[in-house]
Amino acid sequence: MPGTDLLKARYVTHRFTRHVHDGYAIGLIVGGVEEFDYRGTLHRAGAGELVLVNPDASHTGQAGTPDGWSYRMLYPSIDALAGIAAELGTPYGTPHFPEQVVRDDAVAALLGRAHQAAERGDALAASTLSRTLFARLLSRHATVRPAALVPAEGRRAVREALDLLHDSLVDPPTLEDLADAVGARPFALLRAFKAATGLPPHAYLTSLRVRRARHLLQTGVRPAQVAAEVGFTDQAHLNRHFKRIVGVPPAAYQRAGTYKTGDFPTT
16 A cells, blocks of 8 residues: 555564654554553553554554564555545544554454565555555544644744754754754753653654655665765664664665565564
8 A cells, every 4th residue: 555664573682762653653463572662651562462653652662571572564654544534534634543552353354464465465455455454443443633732832842843853864953053943942842842752852853864764765775875865974873773763774674665574684
């Protein structure tokens, strides 16, 4: 389905650093247990359970047992799910999943079938099953996106700071310069930024760089050039942060195309 990446992987010792996605992360735990902190709340998901992560929601990821965990993930864009919600006539606008771990055997089965269709290269079946999966997921588990908890003035400063960071991947400002540019005091901006995004500005910047790196890799840009274009000091710096957030090395991510599998060294 357009606007959707897929990942099949098993992790044992790998730990995802706290990060955010610009779209959704929807997964089925196939085996083991995943443990993750989602906006300050610790969750555990076991085999057969679904993991639902909203856009721009800070979270981590690690093994919940010594044997690790395996899962099948889909990463639909905001536009992809919002478009399906509009087709269904729901009032969601941008859909929101209030529960991060749910058990729904019917939806889990659909996710598994959609993933397997993509894995074997059956584009028609994969897109049909994915669309059916997302429609079922929205109708059963989505709600209207909640209002921001940050005060209006803080939201303005954070919004402007985010815009500046998006435009400053290679030469980012200091916290003091960022605060001055948006008309806020440094500590006030830091508090509002963390309340809104779950991350301090420097960590959010790393997520933005990795996000941009994914796009460039998908268009065929070589990893060494990607590192320079998104502001990492070198390819090793890109490799380290990319794997901590995406779960696979940049070169392997690029070779795999849309469907990423656990053939990577994911431990």
